[in-house]
Amino acid sequence: MIVTDIEGTTSSISHVHDVLFPYSRARIPEWVRRPEAAAVVREVAADPDEAAAILIGWIDQDVKATPLKTLQGLIWAEGYASGELTAHVYDDVPPVLRRWSSDGVPVYVYSSGSELAQRLWFRHTQHGDLLGHFAGHFDTVSAGPKREVGSYQAIAKSIGADPAELTFLSDVAAELDAAEQAGWHTVGVSRPADGSPDVGRHRRITSFAELL
Numbered sequence: 312m313i314v315t316d317i318e319g320t321t322s323s324i325s326h327v328h329d330v331l332f333p334y335s336r337a338r339i340p341e342w343v344r345r346p347e348a349a350a351v352v353r354e355v356a357a358d359p360d361e362a363a364a365i366l367i368g369w370i371d372q373d374v375k376a377t378p379l380k381t382l383q384g385l386i387w388a389e390g391y392a393s394g395e396l397t398a399h400v401y402d403d404v405p406p407v408l409r410r411w412s413s414d415g416v417p418v419y420v421y422s423s424g425s426e427l428a429q430r431l432w433f434r435h436t437q438h439g440d441l442l443g444h445f446a447g448h449f450d451t452v453s454a455g456p457k458r459e460v461g462s463y464q465a466i467a468k469s470i471g472a473d474p475a476e477l478t479f480l481s482d483v484a485a486e487l488d489a490a491e492q493a494g495w496h497t498v499g500v501s502r503p504a505d506g507s508p509d510v511g512r513h514r515r516i517t518s519f520a521e522l523l
């Protein structure tokens with residue numbers, strides 16, 4: 312069974328930072344006053360303007376804070392619905408997803424982006440709707456932070472899998488270390504277009520094509 316990260320793994324970091332983050336950043340001052348955002352905004356601060364300043368600060372520092380990720384999912388939903396946003400997925404990913412689907416290999420997503428944001432992402436890619444290739448989704452609400460061993464233990468329990476049956480794909484060495492400590496297999500995805508990040512001593516690939 313496969314569990315994959317999104318940003319830097321299936322998809323480019325620059326798309327997240329140059330397209331998605333500015334889209335949500337520009338809309339936060341208006342969104343913090345919307346009734347559908349009230350619960351998540353209250354988790355940040357009692358005053359909406361104060362909450363907006365904190366949320367924007369988190370975007371600028373790329374803090375993977377759960378209330379920010381929840382709110383971004385809601386904001387991006389409008390962008391996908393209007394056609395303003397299309398998610399990026401590297402060209403080498405869809406053929407591998409199709410192969411795993413035809414071989415009956417279950418594939419899950421584990422990202423700091425909310426489960427809503429993940430579903431929207433794979434439903435609206437430049438390759439079309441890829442969501443059907445995934446068996447399930449995990450985020451920091453359902454599993455916990457990505458650098459903690461307990462998050463990978465929680466995912467294995469939720470899937471009902473032995474840790475040794477699971478392989479985690481990520482561009483971040485600290486995430487791979489945590490998965491490995493939970494007894495998972497790991498593959499470091501070091502994409503040249505994302506600056507070839509150092510994935511430590513984990514098996515290193517530069518394209519999903521190497522997984523076929």
Ligand SMILES: CSCCC(=O)C(=O)COP(=O)(O)O
Pocket residue numbers: 316317318319327331375380383421422423424425428429432457
């Ligand atoms: C669909 S998630 C959008 C990107 C995002 O907000 C994010 O934090 C991605 O983090 P990842 O854990 O996928 O590296």
Ligand SMILES: [Mg+2]
Pocket residue numbers: 316317318319320481482483
């Ligand atoms: Mg990543």
